[in-house]
Amino acid sequence: MRIGELSRRTGVPARMLRYYEEQDLLRPDRAVNGYRVYPEAAVYRVQQIRGLLDSGLTTDIIRRIIPFLDRPDDIHLHPDCLTPELADLLRSEAARIQQRVECLSRNRDRILAYLAAVEAAKQGAGC
Amino acid sequence: MRIGELSRRTGVPARMLRYYEEQDLLRPDRAVNGYRVYPEAAVYRVQQIRGLLDSGLTTDIIRRIIPFLDRPDDIHLHPDCLTPELADLLRSEAARIQQRVECLSRNRDRILAYLAAVEAAKQGAGC
DNA sequence: GCTTGCCTTCTCATTGATGAGAAGGTTTCA
DNA sequence: TGAAACCTTCTCATCAATGAGAAGGCAAGC
Numbered sequence: 001m002r003i004g005e006l007s008r009r010t011g012v013p014a015r016m017l018r019y020y021e022e023q024d025l026l027r028p029d030r031a032v033n034g035y036r037v038y039p040e041a042a043v044y045r046v047q048q049i050r051g052l053l054d055s056g057l058t059t060d061i062i063r064r065i066i067p068f069l070d071r072p073d074d075i076h077l078h079p080d081c082l083t084p085e086l087a088d089l090l091r092s093e094a095a096r097i098q099q100r101v102e103c104l105s106r107n108r109d110r111i112l113a114y115l116a117a118v119e120a121a122k123q124g125a126g127c
Numbered sequence: 128m129r130i131g132e133l134s135r136r137t138g139v140p141a142r143m144l145r146y147y148e149e150q151d152l153l154r155p156d157r158a159v160n161g162y163r164v165y166p167e168a169a170v171y172r173v174q175q176i177r178g179l180l181d182s183g184l185t186t187d188i189i190r191r192i193i194p195f196l197d198r199p200d201d202i203h204l205h206p207d208c209l210t211p212e213l214a215d216l217l218r219s220e221a222a223r224i225q226q227r228v229e230c231l232s233r234n235r236d237r238i239l240a241y242l243a244a245v246e247a248a249k250q251g252a253g254c
Numbered sequence: 255g256c257t258t259g260c261c262t263t264c265t266c267a268t269t270g271a272t273g274a275g276a277a278g279g280t281t282t283c284a
Numbered sequence: 285t286g287a288a289a290c291c292t293t294c295t296c297a298t299c300a301a302t303g304a305g306a307a308g309g310c311a312a313g314c
Binding site: 140142143146150160161162180185186187 | 270271272273274279280281
């Protein structure tokens with residue numbers, strides 16, 4: 001598919017899809033006329049990129065971890081692909097992500113607890 | 128305490144503490160000479176702001192939810208404080224945070240699963 | 255063939271979170 | 285009194301992600 005269709009199907013502006021390519025997050029083929037040509041899987045890939053960006057990861061981090069985020073296919077499973085430095089990077093990124101998860105979960109719970117408490121107070125007061 | 132001490136104790140540059148004040152996330156008192164004066168609780172507050180910023184929330188969102196993130200004290204518990212619009216805002220923010228948590232958890236799990244798979248492959252291969 | 259719509263690249267602008275420095279007032283301590 | 289360490293405000297710069305437009309090539313339909 002071309003960039004317009006990918007944009008429509010993901011809701012991400014074509015401008016941004018070109019930017020993600022510039023950042024090496026996407027690597028579309030090119031048609032003979034120079035148009036970008038994306039495989040079907042690009043839809044999922046773009047959604048994944050958006051989710052990670054919205055979660056506060058930078059394109060730099062996403063670029064480095066995205067090869068390992070796909071469904072487990074045997075291509076990446078060969079230990080040879082994984083230098084010790086890369087393994088460390090992945091472990092530390094997982095830890096940083098975990099910190100974010102904890103912080104966000106904690107604060108989500110506080111918001112919900114507040115709402116629940118107000119609800120209970122309303123009930124109790126018979127309003 | 129003054130801005131320098133707060134900066135040292137939180138590891139956040141004084142420049143940023145002034146910025147958070149500009150963004151209405153902090154409201155220090157002023158000494159007679161004009162110096163900012165922070166209460167002890169500001170240390171915790173700053174850490175909370177940092178965690179949320181690092182998790183990808185904007186100062187705008189943080190400003191709107193931060194009054195409800197404190198330990199439950201009865202000050203905020205009066206339902207009168209909570210207009211229906213504000214309750215909706217809080218619910219939707221909680222939902223958005225939840226989405227981030229899910230996205231991040233999913234990808235953290237994939238990274239860890241990848242690492243585990245490689246580890247298992249190494250063991251199996253007797254390397 | 256011309257119009258319309260989609261594509262290309264390039265460039266300029268903006269926004270939010272930061273870094274950094276200047277110029278000057280205050281406190282402390284020797 | 286003078287130096288050192290703090291504080292103030294103001295300003296300019298940067299970086300990542302994004303918006304937006306110009307200028308022009310390609311393609312499908314009337």
